[in-house]
Amino acid sequence: MIEFNGVSKNFGATRALEQFSLTVRQGLVYGLIGPNGAGKTTAMSILATLQLPGAGTVTVDGRDVVREAGEVRGRIGYMPDFFGVYDDLRAAEYLEFFAAAYHIPAGQRSHLAAGLLELVDLPDKAGVYVDSLSRGMKQRLALARCLVHDPKVLILDEPASGLDPRARAEMKEIIRHLKQMDKTVLISSHILPELAEICDEVAIMDKGKLVACGTVAEITAVSRGARQMRIEVLDRAEELAAYLATRPGISDSHADGPSVQFIFSGEQAEQAGLLQAIITAGWPVAEFGEVKRNLEEAFMAVTGEEAANDGGN
Amino acid sequence: MAEINPVLLKELRQRFRNKKASWLLALYLVVIGAFVLGFTYLNWRNAPGFYQPSRSQEIFILLSVAQLFLLAFVTPGLTAGAISGERERQTLNVLLTTRLTTWQIIWSKLVSSNAFVVLLVAATLPLYSIVFLYGGISPGQVAGVFGFYLVTMFLFGCIGVACSAFFRKTGVSTVTAYGLTFALSAGTALLSVFLIELDRSYRAGASAASSLPLPPDFITGVAQFLQETNPIFVLMEILGTNSILNDFNFGLPYWGVYTVLYLAAGALLLFWSARLLFPRKNN
Numbered sequence: 001m002i003e004f005n006g007v008s009k010n011f012g013a014t015r016a017l018e019q020f021s022l023t024v025r026q027g028l029v030y031g032l033i034g035p036n037g038a039g040k041t042t043a044m045s046i047l048a049t050l051q052l053p054g055a056g057t058v059t060v061d062g063r064d065v066v067r068e069a070g071e072v073r074g075r076i077g078y079m080p081d082f083f084g085v086y087d088d089l090r091a092a093e094y095l096e097f098f099a100a101a102y103h104i105p106a107g108q109r110s111h112l113a114a115g116l117l118e119l120v121d122l123p124d125k126a127g128v129y130v131d132s133l134s135r136g137m138k139q140r141l142a143l144a145r146c147l148v149h150d151p152k153v154l155i156l157d158e159p160a161s162g163l164d165p166r167a168r169a170e171m172k173e174i175i176r177h178l179k180q181m182d183k184t185v186l187i188s189s190h191i192l193p194e195l196a197e198i199c200d201e202v203a204i205m206d207k208g209k210l211v212a213c214g215t216v217a218e219i220t221a222v223s224r225g226a227r228q229m230r231i232e233v234l235d236r237a238e239e240l241a242a243y244l245a246t247r248p249g250i251s252d253s254h255a256d257g258p259s260v261q262f263i264f265s266g267e268q269a270e271q272a273g274l275l276q277a278i279i280t281a282g283w284p285v286a287e288f289g290e291v292k293r294n295l296e297e298a299f300m301a302v303t304g305e306e307a308a309n310d311g312g313n
Numbered sequence: 314m315a316e317i318n319p320v321l322l323k324e325l326r327q328r329f330r331n332k333k334a335s336w337l338l339a340l341y342l343v344v345i346g347a348f349v350l351g352f353t354y355l356n357w358r359n360a361p362g363f364y365q366p367s368r369s370q371e372i373f374i375l376l377s378v379a380q381l382f383l384l385a386f387v388t389p390g391l392t393a394g395a396i397s398g399e400r401e402r403q404t405l406n407v408l409l410t411t412r413l414t415t416w417q418i419i420w421s422k423l424v425s426s427n428a429f430v431v432l433l434v435a436a437t438l439p440l441y442s443i444v445f446l447y448g449g450i451s452p453g454q455v456a457g458v459f460g461f462y463l464v465t466m467f468l469f470g471c472i473g474v475a476c477s478a479f480f481r482k483t484g485v486s487t488v489t490a491y492g493l494t495f496a497l498s499a500g501t502a503l504l505s506v507f508l509i510e511l512d513r514s515y516r517a518g519a520s521a522a523s524s525l526p527l528p529p530d531f532i533t534g535v536a537q538f539l540q541e542t543n544p545i546f547v548l549m550e551i552l553g554t555n556s557i558l559n560d561f562n563f564g565l566p567y568w569g570v571y572t573v574l575y576l577a578a579g580a581l582l583l584f585w586s587a588r589l590l591f592p593r594k595n596n
C-alpha cells in the first residue's frame with residue numbers, strides 16, 4: 001500500500017533521508033520509530049506530497065507521489081506533527097470545510113461531520129469554536145479531519161506527543177478502531193512503548209536510514225546480538241561489576257544493590273563460559289540471566305550499535 | 314450550479330465573524346466621514362447659505378483621493394498575511410494535502426480580502442450622495458472612480474498575496490507589500506515629475522543637459538507612461554483635472570493603459586504565488 005524506494009532527501013548538508021526503502025502492506029498499523037532528527041517527518045511529508053524526494057520513488061496504492069500527487073492526496077489522510085486550527089470556525093464547520101476541499105457533495109457534509117465527531121468522541125462539540133478545544137480534543141478533531149474523504153491510508157506524525165496519558169489512551173483506542181475499518185496506518189513516534197502495543201509492525205530508523213524492520217517480536221530478536229544481563233550475588237557486587245568491565249564482550253557494567261547489570265554480546269557458549277568464570281572466581285551467584293527487554297531497549301541497542309559502527313568508520 | 318469555492322466560503326465566514334472586521338469598518342467610515350463632513354462644515358462657515366458646484370467638485374476630489382489613500386493603506390494590510398499567516402499558524406500544510414489546487418487557495422484568499430475592501434468602499438456611498446446633493450458631478454464620473462478602485466485594489470491585493478506567499482513571516486511580508494504599494498503610488502509620480510523637469514531643462518538648451526544620451530521624446534514618453542500607471546495621476550484625470558501628459562498615443566486611453574497593466578500585473582503575481590506553493594526539491 002505504501003512503498004518507499006531508495007528515497008534520499010538532503011537539506012543543504014543535512015542528509016534527512018538516505019536510500020530509505022520501506023514497504024507497508026495494506027491494513028497494517030505500521031510504526032516508524034526513531035530519535036529526533038531521524039527523518040520520520042521528512043519521510044512522511046514526502047509521502048503526503050508536501051516535499052519532493054531528492055532521489056528515489058514513493059508510491060501509495062501504486063500511485064507516484066510526484067507524478068500523481070492528486071491521486072495520492074485523495075487516498076491519504078495526513079496529520080502533521082505540529083498543526084494549527086482556524087480561529088472563528090466551529091468544529092462541524094471545520095470538518096465541513098475540509099469535506100468541501102475534498103469535493104464531497106454539499107448535501108452529505110453535515111451528516112459526515114456529525115458521524116466523524118461521533119467517531120473521535122467529540123459528539124457534543126459540533127458548535128464549539130475549534131481554537132477553544134483542549135489539545136487532546138484538537139488532536140482528535142484533526143484525526144477526524146484526516147478521515148473526511150475516507151482515505152485508505154493514514155499518515156500520523158507523532159499523534160501522541162504532548163498529550164496526557166488519558167488523551168493518549170483515547171488516541172490509541174481510535175487508532176485500533178481505524179484498523180478495524182481496514183485503514184493502513186503509518187504512525188511515527190520517538191516514544192516506543194506506545195507503539196509496541198498498537199503496531200503490527202515497526203521500522204526503526206536513524207539518521208535517515210532504515211535500521212531494522214519487522215514485527216515487534218522480530219525487532220526484539222534482531223537486537224539479541226547484544227543482551228542485557230543481570231547477575232545477583234550475595235555480596236561483593238561492586239567488585240563483580242569492576243571485574244566484568246575487564247572482560248571482553250561486556251559493556252556498561254554497573255552494580256545495582258545486590259545485583260550487577262551489563263550488556264553482553266556473545267554466543268550461548270560464551271555466556272556459559274562467563275558464568276563458569278564468575279563462579280570459579282568465588283562470587284556467590286544467586287541468579288544469572290537475561291533481562292527481558294521491551295521494544296524501547298531493543299531500539300536503544302539497535303541504534304546504539306549503528307552509532308558505534310559509524311564512530312568506527 | 315457551480316459551488317462557491319470552499320476556501321472562499323471559509324475565509325468570508327472567518328473574516329466577517331471576527332469582531333475586528335466591524336471595528337475596521339467603523340473606523341474607516343469615521344475617518345473618511347469626518348474628513349468630508351469637516352470639509353463641508355468649513356465650506357458652509359466660510360460661505361453660509363449657498364453652495365457652488367465648484368465647491369462640491371472639490372469635495373468630490375478630496376473624498377476620492379482620501380479613499381485612494383485609505384485603500385492603499387488597508388488592502389496590502391489585509392492580504393499580506395494571507396499565506397504567511399497560514400504558515401505561521403501551521404495550517405497551510407494540511408490545506409495543501411487536500412484536493413484544493415494552489416490556484417484555488419491563492420484566488421480565494423485574494424477575493425475574500427478584497428470582498429471586505431469592496432464592502433468598505435460601498436459603505437462610503439452615502440457620503441457620495443452628499444456630494445450629489447450639491448450637483449456638479451456626473452454619475453459617470455462616480456462610476457469611473459469606483460471602477461478605478463476595483464482595478465487598483467486588485468493589484469494592491471495581489472501584491473499583498475504575493476508577498477505573503479514569498480516571505481515566511483507576515484511582518485516582513487507586510488512591510489514589503491506596503492513598500493511596493495508606496496513605490497507604485499508615489500515612486501512613479503516622483504519619477505515622472507523628475508523626468509519632466511529633466512526634459513524641460515533639456516529643451517531650454519542648457520549646456521549641461523545637452524549631453525543627455527536619450528532623445529527628449531523618449532523621456533516625455535516614459536514620463537507619460539509612468540503617469541498613466543500611477544494611481545494618483547489616473548484618479549485625478551478621472552476627476553477631470555487634466556493632470557496627465559498627452560503627448561503620446563499608446564493605442565489606448567490613459568485608463569485603458571492603467572487597467573490592462575494593473576490587471577495583467579496582478580494576474581502574473583497570482584500565478585507566481587500559486588507556483589510558490591508547489592512542493593519544491595529543496596527547502
Ligand SMILES: Nc1ncnc2c1ncn2[C@@H]1O[C@H](COP(=O)(O)OP(=O)(O)O)[C@@H](O)[C@H]1O
Nearest residue numbers: 011014016035036037038039040041042043596
Ligand atoms: N526544512 C528543513 N530544512 C533544513 N533541515 C531540515 C528540514 N526539515 C528537516 N531537516 C533536517 O532533517 C533531519 C530530519 O528531520 P526530521 O525528518 O524532522 O526528523 P524526525 O521527524 O525524525 O525528528 C534533521 O536533521 C532536520 O534538522
Ligand SMILES: [Mg+2]
Nearest residue numbers: 040041042081
Ligand atoms: Mg518529526
